Amino acid sequence: MPTIMGIYELPAQAAGVVTKLRGRGFTEIETYAPAPFPEVDDAVIPKPSKVRLLTLIGGLTGVVTGYAMTVWMSNNWQILVGGKPYASIPPYTIIAFELTILFGGLLTVLGLFIYGGLPNFKSSKAYSPRFSAEDFGVVVECQDRDVAEVDALLRDFKATEVTLVEA
């Protein structure tokens, strides 16, 4: 399938063309951006990132681990002080808190790897170092018969260049 790429200077143009293309029923769209612009990313993937699920799982695992580990270990090695219970929840809250953050953070980064598709050393054909300069790229895969339409759409949003990545 032909793959066409439009180059843009501004995020609003890239976001606009992606929204338009999706409206016309094109689904195989990828963008490249030099900096984080949520409007561009949301145009391609409207749903919130699933990283948040992993952060939640990590945080909950941390808090449960923190309390379970401390309570279990105090009862496993019993030190009786003043007839009080072996486990003491207030100081253990500190351990549970720190582990919530630790596990939450680790799983957040795992989420970045899983949902961001990292690491990935297969370079895509469309990528070029200009996207780590200041250009935005919108890459569309389409049928042969749609090439003219996509080309016109990409140019409508003031593409500085439109190129064919793959015939």
Add this chain to the structure above:
Amino acid sequence: MTPPPAGSVAAMIRPAPRQKESATNRDILAVMDGAPLGYWLLLLLSVSLMMLAGGIWVYQVYKGLGIAGYAHPIFWGVYIVTFVFWVGIAHAGTLISAILFLFRAKWRNAINRGAEAMTVFAVLTAAQFLGIHVGRMWKSYFILPYPNQRALWVNFKSPLLWDTFAITTYATISILFLFVGLIPDIAIARDRATGWKKVLYTVLALGWQGSSRQWKSHNRSVLHLSGLATPLVLSVHSVVSWDFAVAIVPGWHTTIFAPYFVAGAIFSGFAMVLTLMIPIRRIYKLEAYITDYHFENMSRFILLTSIIVGYAYASEYFIAWYSGVEPEQTAFWLRAFGPYWISTWIMIICNGVLPQLLWFPKLRVNIPFLFVLSVFINIGMWFERYVIIITGLSREYNPAVWGVFVPSWPEMGILAGSFGFFCTFFLIFLKLFPIVAIAEMKEIAIHEKAHAADHSADHTAQGAH
């Protein structure tokens, strides 16, 4: 050559796109190319100090902690002082990265990378002091709850255990934060590097291309890491302060300690950011990225936290007097007028008095003044911990067990070596990774470009009327 008919596949084939380089990339990556002689001299000095401290540490392992002046009644000396000092320094990085991110303070973009790197190296420096302080460093792992033959578990009611968990978590999250932020910038460096650096950056960039999927996950991860790091940064120095506050030593046993330590940590951290970023900005000509506006904002933070710290000092004295507890009163009287009066007054003048000069708007953007002030604050904050720890221990309840502590040469050598260790890693970082977050600076630059485009479009529209 006649153009092929429009709409055909052949019509789309164009020559390879011309390369347009971004000025932001060029200016910031330039820091990583080559190194002036001064850089190598500084690196040599740092490595020498680090190795000197390594030598002293080996000698201390051989002779025992006695050579560090550890004797009754003072068993927490300069090593613990320096540990708290470096943990404090480590706080500005996460504050700038996480808290200012959540508040959408865009000015943080110019200084967050330097501050994050500073955080990581300061935490690593601090962590070593726990090992140095316990003497038998190779048994430090006893503090971890690991299964052992005697089925013995650690005591989670001890503040030292809380400290272990807090510092470990803080070090891990700081490293993750730094690395996640670096990925897009490493990709920028990868696209422009050659030779062994290309290989290094290719591996570290993990194949980052800035696709929508990657940015989407990246934005969400940074948001969540910030959300997690914000309570963390407040908790870490609180936990460090509880190492003291939970004990019943006069001068330590107060509830004000957690906020007092956190404010002090942010205060000293910002001072260290100034100490590091002022020379870097000047040497590498980054004035277009790190502007006077950034320094003014940091000055305001320093002024605010100085007031909080100054208030805490005053409040400690007031409560000591108002409590009517004689040991408390004596401890605080002896702080200011006892054998450690010099340390106490250095602390009060450097942290509480001198930063008040920042009320003058002209001084807030006077860069040489800020640099000198930041060095004084660093000194003052080291002495703050010295005053709290040493005067507290040397003047406990019973005058019969009072003592006087004089820092020993191994302690001062290892203290100097800690600066060597910190500077060595910071200098290496400066050469290998972008010291200013390029992608985030570009975010601002592109927003401005879009704004300018909107404006010119408005003008054209008005002209057409």
